[in-house]
Amino acid sequence: MTDRPYHHGNVRRAALTAAIEAIEQGGPAALSLRDVARRAGVSHAAFTPHFGSKAGLLTALAAEGFDLLADAVTAVGDDLVEAGVAYVRFAVGHPAHFEVMFQPSLHNADDAQLLAAQDRAGQALTTALSASAGETTELAAWSIVHGFANLWLSGALPTGLDDDPGSAVRPVLRLLSFTQ
Amino acid sequence: MTDRPYHHGNVRRAALTAAIEAIEQGGPAALSLRDVARRAGVSHAAFTPHFGSKAGLLTALAAEGFDLLADAVTAVGDDLVEAGVAYVRFAVGHPAHFEVMFQPSLHNADDAQLLAAQDRAGQALTTALSASAGETTELAAWSIVHGFANLWLSGALPTGLDDDPGSAVRPVLRLLSFTQ
DNA sequence: TGCGGAACTTACCATTGGCAAGATAACATC
DNA sequence: GATGTTATCTTGCCAATGGTAAGTTCCGCA
Numbered sequence: 307m308t309d310r311p312y313h314h315g316n317v318r319r320a321a322l323t324a325a326i327e328a329i330e331q332g333g334p335a336a337l338s339l340r341d342v343a344r345r346a347g348v349s350h351a352a353f354t355p356h357f358g359s360k361a362g363l364l365t366a367l368a369a370e371g372f373d374l375l376a377d378a379v380t381a382v383g384d385d386l387v388e389a390g391v392a393y394v395r396f397a398v399g400h401p402a403h404f405e406v407m408f409q410p411s412l413h414n415a416d417d418a419q420l421l422a423a424q425d426r427a428g429q430a431l432t433t434a435l436s437a438s439a440g441e442t443t444e445l446a447a448w449s450i451v452h453g454f455a456n457l458w459l460s461g462a463l464p465t466g467l468d469d470d471p472g473s474a475v476r477p478v479l480r481l482l483s484f485t486q
Numbered sequence: 487m488t489d490r491p492y493h494h495g496n497v498r499r500a501a502l503t504a505a506i507e508a509i510e511q512g513g514p515a516a517l518s519l520r521d522v523a524r525r526a527g528v529s530h531a532a533f534t535p536h537f538g539s540k541a542g543l544l545t546a547l548a549a550e551g552f553d554l555l556a557d558a559v560t561a562v563g564d565d566l567v568e569a570g571v572a573y574v575r576f577a578v579g580h581p582a583h584f585e586v587m588f589q590p591s592l593h594n595a596d597d598a599q600l601l602a603a604q605d606r607a608g609q610a611l612t613t614a615l616s617a618s619a620g621e622t623t624e625l626a627a628w629s630i631v632h633g634f635a636n637l638w639l640s641g642a643l644p645t646g647l648d649d650d651p652g653s654a655v656r657p658v659l660r661l662l663s664f665t666q
Numbered sequence: 667t668g669c670g671g672a673a674c675t676t677a678c679c680a681t682t683g684g685c686a687a688g689a690t691a692a693c694a695t696c
Numbered sequence: 697g698a699t700g701t702t703a704t705c706t707t708g709c710c711a712a713t714g715g716t717a718a719g720t721t722c723c724g725c726a
Contacts, residue, residue, distance in 0.1 A: 350682090
């Protein structure tokens with residue numbers, strides 16, 4: 307019937323991309339496997355060999371997110387403020403990943419890839435933050451950027467910061483520079 | 487058949503309580519109206535007159551959460567640190583409310599009760615924080631407690647803080663005391 | 667006492683996630 | 697190049713879900 311080949315060849319990437327699109331439109335709770343399948347142009351059962359289940363798909367998405375976050379934080383070096391800015395920019399630039407990453411109820415918690423990616427991201431953050439701060443300041447910085455990103459994504463922050471949340475968080479993080 | 491009266495009399499409260507229980511066990515995404523109905527001892531269609539839809543139920547839960555948060559923050563007075571501690575204690579003590587409150591994709595965004603409760607909570611926070619801080623510090627404090635609460639709820643924070651996250655956030659917030 | 671309307675149930679519908687069985691094609695081995 | 701093996705993908709099915717419509721119960725008020 308269709309000219310589409312029986313074997314898609316890259317269902318995994320197509321599924322992740324389609325899921326990102328769907329989550330950006332309706333949030334993770336409203337995500338439907340069949341909707342993702344329609345967007346990707348495959349049947350809803352095509353995901354089984356690749357992800358096992360819906361939780362498996364979201365777990366893979368979370369793992370990809372932690373990897374991207376690790377890359378982003380590592381790229382800016384050991385500056386606490388700029389690492390924080392990178393954290394917020396990642397969250398705002400990849401809202402679907404970010405939302406899924408920190409909702410453990412959506413994951414297969416024991417997934418090896420996810421655990422490895424979480425560890426990579428944790429190492430990257432610890433390295434960047436601990437270079438210029440003590441333990442308490444490190445926790446403060448992480449909480450600030452994580453809270454700021456969450457509040458921004460949920461629309462709770464006053465408008466006006468909306469233009470560039472990455473820059474908007476910089477003066478907030480600078481408060482911590484004086485505390486060392 | 488059953489001795490249960492045809493009219494429950496308090497479906498609204500029973501539904502909210504049952505939903506809280508279910509969300510604490512499986513997260514908001516896995517919440518099922520029919521499961522909530524079974525827990526509350528009514529049919530799944532009994533919610534329609536009270537909430538309209540699943541989104542309506544979650545909207546009511548979010549509104550209740552913002553009201554409780556406003557109460558909690560107001561109760562501790564105008565101290566930035568103690569208001570922050572109250573914020574975290576609320577989040578940890580009412581995880582189901584907290585998770586639903588900040589996921590707008592679960593809500594009817596134009597609900598009057600929700601908007602009013604959000605405003606109450608916003609006023610309470612602004613009052614408590616602005617008393618002892620400038621605008622940037624205020625944003626830092628909100629981000630810290632919100633981020634800390636989210637990270638704690640998602641299990642991302644190192645173990646050891648688990649005993650009493652309310653107290654654990656206090657030294658973190660004190661960092662901001664020196665910045666004014 | 668009777669009656670209007672809200673609360674609640676039952677019955678039904680389209681949609682969902684997951685599984686089993688079958689179809690297709692990529693790949694290895696000869 | 698032919699053949700067998702295996703992973704990929706589809707179709708068909710199932711129980712469960714959210715929502716709606718129609719019917720039942722019963723509260724409140726005249």
